[in-house]
Amino acid sequence: MNAKQLKEEVRTHIDGAVDELVELSRQIHSSPETAYREVRAAAWVSDLLERGGFRVQRGAGGLETAFVATSKGAESGPAIALIAEYDALPGVGHGCGHNLIAAGAVGAALGLQAVMPRLGGVLQVFGTPAEECAFEPGGKIRLLEAGVFQGVDACLMFHPWTATQLVGSDLAVAVLDISFQGKAAHAAADPWRGANALDGVLLTYMNINALRQHVKSDVRIHGIVTHGGGAPNVIPERASARFAVRSIDKEYLRQVVGRIEDCVQGAALATSTKVVVEKIATIENTLPNRLLESVVRSNLVAEELEFEEGVFIAGSSDFGNLSQRLPSYWFMLKTHPSHVNWHSKEAALEAISDDAHFAMLTGAKVLAMSCIDLFLDPALVRRAREEFEGERKP
Ligand SMILES: [Zn+2]
Incomplete structure (x- = not known):
């Protein structure tokens, strides 16, 4: 089966899961839980992945609200990771739209699950709590310390935003x-x-x-x-x-x-x-892996999304720490109208709009199609690793 057919099949599965994905997004949104308290959100995301055929390790890395969901392909190959965040902001709720990150990662994972028996490699979804916590180490930092990401070859994620952007740098x-x-x-x-x-x-x-x-x-x-x-x-x-x-x-x-x-x-x-x-x-600042970026870029084009290149993001995320440890790439996805103030109640309200959910589905497809490209051509993953080894500072 060629790449085009596989991608069509995955796309169909993601579209078929739309009701479950939107429900998951709404569920997480309607009961916002802040850093390290995302008990319900982590359970809902884990349950859905488990029902979809993933083996889920709950409480990963000793963190109650973290998990790792794994699906193995037919033969050996690269280990590709998707990141799900689901924490809310104190007093604001889902003003950073992490409900969409979780639903998007699950959407990509469920779509890919349909074809994993025909691919070589391992697909993992990492449930990473507490991205929004400036005053203690975030979930990804703690999971890195616990060695949970060991063996992962490449890591992808999208983040909701007011524009679709390829991330060039952040703080x-x-x-x-x-x-x-x-x-x-x-x-x-x-x-x-x-x-x-x-x-x-x-x-x-x-x-x-x-x-x-x-x-x-x-x-x-x-x-x-x-x-x-x-x-x-x-x-x-x-x-x-x-x-x-x-x-x-x-x-x-x-x-x-x-x-x-x-x-x-x-x-x-x-x-x-x-x-x-x-x-x-x-x-840490993000080290955007250019090889992974090129894979994501080609799939943004394929999904007919307009996007900006090399954008500086005046913010910080523990995804940066991840990107300094293994080849990683994240992009911003336009889920919100341009005029919305981020981290506000208005942004929270927009995080469950029809437009946001439509964008989340498209984001899930970009992630899933990028994973297929990597599974089908492990040389890409090797090149991403080589770039990472060359760029990483001691
Ligand atoms: Zn965020």
């Missing part, structure tokens, strides 16, 4: 918690006995502002004071701040974080306080 981000420990004293009677932790935080803020002129233009540094003392007549003995630092390059980000740590130490020295800097999360 790496590090989140730092900075805690100053000073010494309390009466602010009027004997302030000379005290050490002012709040001054430590404020000087840190000023030092970082002085640093801004001397970093590359892609760097973003944004922070808040998370504790500034208890009462004005007491020298604050404890004060803390949280900063996020971003750059398009994780190596340069590392250097900037080092400079920020110097800013913090300078503030501690000036105020005779002690300080602890804790890195609570590091999201």
Whole structure:
């Protein structure tokens, strides 16, 4: 059977699953669960894949709301992974449209399942919780640490957006918690006995502002004071701040974080306080695999989608960490009208529109057709790996 026939068959199966897929999307959307609490969503997605013939390992990597669904082909071949996200934003619901990511990945998987007995290789769907969590490591980071992605040759995903775009670059981000420990004293009677932790935080803020002129233009540094003392007549003995630092390059980000740590130490020295800097999360920038991108591009064209090339995404995702460990590619899919503000209630409302669901189905087809191209031509997967090995920085 040739590629064209296989693709037609998969397309028909995806179209045939439309009711189940839209129901899954609506179900996840109607009971939004935030990072690491996606108990119902993970179960619904797992159940549907299991009914479709996948072997599902729930609680993968020791994370209650993660899973790995596997379907083996007739013979050996590449291991291709699709990513399903399903977490919501606190207070906003599905304002990032992750219900569509889950339904799209399942759609592609169920379509491919119909032809897996005629393909060589392994198809896996990874249920990755907690993408929306800036203040602790996201699900993909924890699953990478647990070795869950071992053996995967290539990884694909789409993300809902207001335009269809091939991702050229995005931002790496590090989140730092900075805690100053000073010494309390009466602010009027004997302030000379005290050490002012709040001054430590404020000087840190000023030092970082002085640093801004001397970093590359892609760097973003944004922070808040998370504790500034208890009462004005007491020298604050404890004060803390949280900063996020971003750059398009994780190596340069590392250097900037080092400079920020110097800013913090300078503030501690000036105020005779002690300080602890804790890195609570590091999201790496995406390393878009160009070979996988070319496969996705040809299938965007085949599905007659209009798209932009090489787009810079001014955001961060733990998909970046994945892309730094194995050949990966994600693209943005136009599921929402152009005027919608992202991460808003309006975006959440649009994430279950008919247009969004139609786009999700098309996205599922792009993913599935790309997988077929990779299964049928394992040399492509090898080339993606070679590119990855050549590009990856130590
Ligand atoms: Zn998202």
